Amino acid sequence: MARGVVEAGSLKRYDLYVDGTFQPPSQNARFESVNPYTEEPWATVADASVEDLDVAVDAALRALEGDWLTLGGAGRGKLMHRLADLVEQNLAHLAAIETSDNGKVRRDAEAQVALVAKWLRYFAGLADKIEGRVVSEPQAEYFVYTRREPVGVVGAILPWNAPLLLLAFKLAPALAAGCTMVVKPSEFTPASVLAFAQYVHKAGFPAGVFNVVSGSSRELGAALAAHPRVSRIAFTGSTQTGISVSKAASDHVGRVTLELGGKSPQIVFADADLEAAVNGVVAGVFAASGQMCHAGSRVLVEQSIHDAFVDALVRRAREARLGDPTDPLTDIGPISTEPQLRKIEELVSASARSGAKILCGGKVSPRSGYFFEPTVITNVQQHAQIVREEVFGPVVAVMPFDREDDAIEMANDTPYGLAAGLWTSNLNRAHRMVDRIKAGTVWVNCYRVASPAVPFGGMKTSGVGRENGLDAINDYLETKSVWMDVSGGKRDPYRISSSSSESSESTTTRESNPSRGDHLDE
Ligand code: TXE
Numbered sequence: 001m002a003r004g005v006v007e008a009g010s011l012k013r014y015d016l017y018v019d020g021t022f023q024p025p026s027q028n029a030r031f032e033s034v035n036p037y038t039e040e041p042w043a044t045v046a047d048a049s050v051e052d053l054d055v056a057v058d059a060a061l062r063a064l065e066g067d068w069l070t071l072g073g074a075g076r077g078k079l080m081h082r083l084a085d086l087v088e089q090n091l092a093h094l095a096a097i098e099t100s101d102n103g104k105v106r107r108d109a110e111a112q113v114a115l116v117a118k119w120l121r122y123f124a125g126l127a128d129k130i131e132g133r134v135v136s137e138p139q140a141e142y143f144v145y146t147r148r149e150p151v152g153v154v155g156a157i158l159p160w161n162a163p164l165l166l167l168a169f170k171l172a173p174a175l176a177a178g179c180t181m182v183v184k185p186s187e188f189t190p191a192s193v194l195a196f197a198q199y200v201h202k203a204g205f206p207a208g209v210f211n212v213v214s215g216s217s218r219e220l221g222a223a224l225a226a227h228p229r230v231s232r233i234a235f236t237g238s239t240q241t242g243i244s245v246s247k248a249a250s251d252h253v254g255r256v257t258l259e260l261g262g263k264s265p266q267i268v269f270a271d272a273d274l275e276a277a278v279n280g281v282v283a284g285v286f287a288a289s290g291q292m293c294h295a296g297s298r299v300l301v302e303q304s305i306h307d308a309f310v311d312a313l314v315r316r317a318r319e320a321r322l323g324d325p326t327d328p329l330t331d332i333g334p335i336s337t338e339p340q341l342r343k344i345e346e347l348v349s350a351s352a353r354s355g356a357k358i359l360c361g362g363k364v365s366p367r368s369g370y371f372f373e374p375t376v377i378t379n380v381q382q383h384a385q386i387v388r389e390e391v392f393g394p395v396v397a398v399m400p401f402d403r404e405d406d407a408i409e410m411a412n413d414t415p416y417g418l419a420a421g422l423w424t425s426n427l428n429r430a431h432r433m434v435d436r437i438k439a440g441t442v443w444v445n446c447y448r449v450a451s452p453a454v455p456f457g458g459m460k461t462s463g464v465g466r467e468n469g470l471d472a473i474n475d476y477l478e479t480k481s482v483w484m485d486v487s488g489g490k491r492d493p494y495r496i497s498s499s500s501s502e503s504s505e506s507t508t509t510r511e512s513n514p515s516r517g518d519h520l521d522e
Pocket residue numbers: 157158159160161184185186187217218219220221222223225236237238239241242244245259260261292293294340343390391392
């Protein structure tokens with residue numbers, strides 16, 4: 001049987017990528033990935049065991065010390081640019097896999113793959129700019145400097161909604177920093193990440209730098225989070241699973257960043273450009289079938305324009321073209337997984353049962369594939385489940401507000417704090433609102449815009465840490481402080497000197513009283 005990535009034939013075949021080779025899992029188990037548009041399996045994927053994961057982690061550990069180390073920042077950056085070239089050259093291939101695996105509309109999938117290359121290039125440029133500094137220690141006997149070193153093996157745990165892009169958020173800074181990585185893709189969408197491994201391989205990364213361990217069991221993610229030889233976990237997924245990840249990693253003091261759920265408000269004032277605002281709300285909750293962590297799923301509209309705004313939004317929901325995600329004219333593809341489709345259905349039905357008005361959509365589409373119709377809901381209260389819980393589907397709840405203060409109160413009345421949208425032409429108001437909104441990102445007169453240069457992450461239960469931006473590389477680096485005694489003298493091992501004046505005195509009397517430094521007790 002052929003190994004590796006086999007894309008001929010009706011059922012494509014993807015194996016694990018560990019230590020620089022594609023290989024079947026140790027127990028030869030496999031699982032199928034279902035195309036959410038056809039509802040048919042389209043690929044068979046290696047189903048790894050925890051033992052396979054151990055092998056991958058050990059390979060990643062070894063790789064930290066090998067050729068990867070000697071390449072240096074410039075060498076790593078060069079490989080990353082080569083990988084970005086390959087991603088760009090094979091954009092259509094990777095996007096097609098993403099579409100088969102999770103139903104992402106092809107034009108969106110292509111745009112996201114292009115972003116993967118952009119992310120790699122941005123962080124490649126930082127790889128040779130990692131610097132420590134010389135510390136101007138007041139005591140002349142010491143030369144003190146800091147070094148920035150890779151944190152070690154990084155475990156990346158991915159969700160199903162944007163596998164490649166969310167991988168790039170983690171992989172690009174990790175590679176730039178000199179870390180190695182073991183990736184656990186979602187059990188629902190493992191194929192695109194395994195296909196991407198072909199290009200990592202082709203680019204010439206040393207064996208073990210990048211490993212992909214796919215599996216059908218949620219235990220595999222749990223084992224990666226708890227793995228004592230994994231120094232850092234970069235996780236994107238639900239808040240509930242993120243909490244388990246954080247607890248598991250803390251048992252071995254593993255570092256963690258968590259990019260979790262959201263219930264992001266879009267606030268529309270009467271003075272906004274209404275067409276642009278409707279467009280932004282559509283982009284924030286109907287695009288990608290609403291399966292975005294930053295989905296703007298609560299829309300707060302100033303009372304005076306509420307009805308007109310809702311009419312326009314309903315019109316846009318009805319006009320949206322659902323269908324084959326490979327068709328360039330399709331706006332909304334299927335929901336990625338059947339359990340997710342059922343979750344959306346249940347949340348919307350529950351809201352109807354508790355008195356909400358479903359103005360359009362509100363149900364699973366009768367067409368084949370896991371489609372949910374774009375849905376606009378009104379007549380809901382702040383405490384309603386549909387207003388508080390992440391739906392992760394093309395479903396938006398619209399609520400009116402009277403005053404700016406009310407809008408802020410409603411916007412912030414959520415356990416989440418990932419993103420917010422603000423639509424107004426009043427500059428003073430925009431600044432006032434930005435100041436008071438509790439969210440990691442505030443988009444003003446825009447929505448769903450991203451760049452590798454701009455930090456992204458959540459406040460409150462939406463996460464810990466930030467991905468992207470210049471500082472993201474710091475999460476993959478550790479500081480090492482180096483003290484060098486350059487005096488050549490010997491010190492009194494029992495004496496602690498604690499003031500700089502004392503220490504400058506000690507410098508001059510070093511020969512007779514060789515006590516130096518503010519010595520640590522512990
Ligand atoms: O996510 P999970 P699921 C939200 C969205 C969705 C809900 C559930 O609301 O309806 O989460 O989706 C791995 N330790 N988001 O169940 O459970 C798992 O195998 C370590 C928001 O798919 O968070 C997968 O690889 N890992 C989100 C990854 O965690 C574990 C995107 C995510 O799974 C694990 C997706 C464990 N104990 C869903 N259990 C966003 N923020 O964008 C599972 N996993």
